[in-house]
Amino acid sequence: MFALYGTSLATTTRESNARFFFRYILHHKQAYAAGIVFIFLTNWLAVTIPLYLGESIDLLSGDTLIDQQGQLMQSIGAVIIFALLMVVTRTVSRILFFNPGRAIERELKDDAFAKLMQMQPDFYRKHESGTLISIVNNDINGVRALAGIVMLQVFNITFALSLTPLKMYQISPSLTLYCILPVMVTFAIAHKGIAFMRRMMRVRMVELQEMSSSTVGFLSGIEVIKSHHIQAWAEGAFARENTKILDRSLRLTMVRTVVLPVIVYTDRLLKVLILTVGGGYLIQQQLSLGDLTALLSYAALLAMPFISLGMVLSAWQNGIVSLESMRRILDRPVHAQDQIHLPPAQRAQLFSHHIRVQNLSYCYPGSDVAALKNISFEIKPGQTVGILGKVGAGKTTLVNCLNRYLEIEPGTVFIDDEDITGLSRQDLRSAVRTITQDPFLFSDTVSGNIQFGSAGLESPLPLDQVLYQSDMLDEVRLFPEREETLVGEKGILLSGGQKQRLSLSRGLYTPCKLIILDNVLSAVDNETERFLLDQIFDHSRSSATLIISHRATVLEKVDTILVMDEGQLIAQGSHEELLQRSPEYLQTWQLQQHDGGVSS
């Protein structure tokens, strides 16, 4: 079974599903081993108890009951003690299998999460987060069942099917053989029936989702439906899906009410069989009434594992499918160079001399227009550099190449003569920090958001100071719990400007080598912008600053300005130089001077 699924999808030498799965199982080998012992004990007790029950019935039916009261008490005592023992062994055995199942669920989830956090944009372009969440949350259930209930049942069924027939055989070989046949039939029905149910339920789930999404469609178009009077059409379309679900439900109901109860009737059918055939034997004095009682108890014990087997088989198949699904995340390769980190001392030395961009071009996957064309420039420690350009000029693309959010060609960006594609992303980003133009904040406290990712970093600023530098201090003081106020969905809603300034606080909280501000002041007013720029330029603790804007006024203070247009670097130099040299720069600057800073 494992091999079948394993090879069908393997392209290269891929770890088989069995190996993959047992790698996790082996983490808990002690628990499983103990579980196997306990499940054996449980089964042994289960087949032993009916023997004592039978013995006591024999004593009752004998003529010498009065003399053998003591013996009867012993048998009954044995039944009770063994029953108590079985409560313990059964409970323990289930825990010993289910808990590792849960633990493996946790390990797989943690591993999947860790993998997801290392995936690059190309992965996220191909996989919607809804699908990924569904894999981590739903498919995991199938794998957990595989590691828990399926593992348990495999041993339970094995022991039950070896011990029960053995004991029955010892009492009456021919009757045992008679019992096997109906049990096999039941097994076949249970297996088919349960598999069919599962399939139907999955289909029904999909149909229900389809109905939900078309209902969403009708509800979002409700104004169109009402204003054009096509309610009848909408009701008709809805009724079609509604009826489809009804039909599916009816088929499921048929299986559930007519086919599956056959399983429940098996043990009663076995009892009838034992009574008929066994009764004949009893009358011929080949069996005692006690034997018959014991056999009646075994009927249930024999039917049970076959019923379970049906469920186990479909849970098994389901588990393998889920495992495959999980491996879509877990088997993703992580770029090799991202796993080799520089020693801390060397990491601290990054950007001692310069960052050099050399003939950098970039083209988004699936597009044939280059977003960046032959860009070359250099940033030295201590410099402030600005990038100016219209929307779509390639400014943000350039930033995403510098911090390697985008995958670039080797030999185009260097940090101290080290090609950045040869560094791990983590090393690079310890030196280069980016404050993005669309700030992302977590639903966490103000302080939690500011301190995000700063664990283990040196010389953080006091919170008050960093809030002051990003002009958030006064506002945060008015929040109900100041720095400890939750922001985002579950807390207070921040305005666009507040989000930008909080994200600025996060960027300024600890020093770094090069800080990139990608158009982060777009939603704040002029006065605040001026204050923030002063703070950034005059109190910066990073050795260099790269600031992106489409407002020329922002950039008057920087040492060098790069002017971009349509993916190209069309001019670079200081403000004064560019006013002389670059007509585009002059035009933009004049236009915006006149405008007085109206944002568009």
Next chain:
Amino acid sequence: MTSPGATKKGPRWSVVSRFLGHFRPYRKQVVLGVGLIPVSVTFSILFPWLIMRIIDEQLVPGISEGLLWSCFALVGVLIGNFLADAVFNYSLQSAAQYAIRDIRAEMFARVLQFPRRYFDKTPMGVTLTRLTSDLEAISESFTQGLLSMVRDVLVTVALLIFLLFISWKLTLVLLLIGPLIYYITQVLRRLLRDTYLKARVVLSQGTGYLQECLSGVKTVQLYNAEVAVQRRYGRYTEEFCQAQSKSNLYDSALYSIIEGITTISMGLIIWYGSKEILAATISLGVLVGFINTLDKIFVPIRDFTSQMASIQRAFAAFDHIEDIYQQDTESENGAGGRALSASQREVLETFRTVEFDAVSFKYNEDGPYVLRDVTFELNRGDKIALVGSTGSGKSTILRLLTKTYGNYEGSIKLNGIELSDIPKAEVGKFFSLMQQEVFLFNESIEFNIGLARESNNGQLVVDAARYVYADKFIEQLPGQYDFVLQGNGSNLSAGQGQLITFARAIAGGSEVVMLDEATSSVDSVTEQLIQKAIDHVFEEKTVISIAHRLSTIAHSDQILVLDGGAIIERGTHDALMAKAGFYANLVQQLDKYDSSLPEFN
């Protein structure tokens, strides 16, 4: 939320009786199902009774005649029981499925008639849940909770009565153990539910965090925070794992203890029975019969709690769907439910004029006014442009005109008749909306334009498409007018989607076009088509527009400048420019490269 009396106070019988009313068309099935309950119960008792008889009358005395016949009878009882149960379950469960289908259809039809106000205050997800999950919960509890519980309770009670007749002393032993089992399951299930709830909370926290980290994965990576977020996510999975381990314990214990008690009871019954046998008050067959009936009594007691919980969930769902039934629907007629008189009908034959006279409006009783004292007149052939910031009341004027909202102050007259006296459907035929928010059905282009209003509207659709210059691009699509749109037109460009809705508005054949111009930019080719379409409409129709394009505004006969719900300036483009007021200032701010007015705030 929507209706004060609809929630709380547990099950309300009117709700339940309405639910049961939906079974009426399927009453044959219901009668058949209910009629079979006594049959099923009788068979359940016959089985142990026959076993006892076989042991006592054949096996113990060793008489072989009649054994085979008794066993045939047993098989007959089994088959009869199986059939009765199957028919009982299938007929009632399928009746429930039909009823739920009908309820769903009825609820959906109601929702389609809800006024705009309902959708303003009710998130779509809530309505969706009523139509799907809540009905699922009811269906599930009906099939897995209520039906099996009714049968289980009846069978258990019948068995107990039967056993009482056979041997009241042995039955007393059972009656002592029964409550113990009930108590143990109650306690364990409560513990299970608590850990389950805790696990659910932790799971949803973890999922929330996962979702957050996936949306913010760029931030995580740029701040080198991969390990930090992993650690935090690990705390959620750890907590979840711990809660689940606890529930594993309770779950395993519940399963094992009930089984243990059943076995121990067997021992106790034999012990107690041995004295009775000595005293010759009961037979061996009765004893064996008792032992073999134990699980038929204990298992239903064990399941009772979970069946009750499932029924409670159904009642909660009943309360939820009641919201849908309590919400008022839009009435078909005008105010006071009066239909139009014949003379009024005549007046409303074709569109002549709309007059707003000192109209004020607020969305909520205690909300602020969104329109203040608005007065203007729109005559056939006029072109009026509404200009102003977001929230200045432009869209509200259109919404009042289409009767999406009512309860305005002042007077709005359509051809001289007060708008509130005219049924919504009559108003609708005069106006068609060319919307900024494009809404497209996941159907063919032909459907999206013609909306299947008339049986043979193929030509109408093509004409409408040609009118707005959408025909060229449609004809280049695979399948042309049969091309099926997906995801609100995501397989078209944004501008093409707008053109389709333009064509839809034209296909409606209304005299007045309400144009709500998009602010978002589209590719330049389509932009030209949209511009041409608007020009075409301007030539032939009466237009009232929420305008962003300077050309649209400048071509209008009258521009109404709104601020804070009031008209602060009005006149033609040239007149307003000359006035150098609010409007002139606005035009000044136009981006030089883009001929649209900014949405200033």
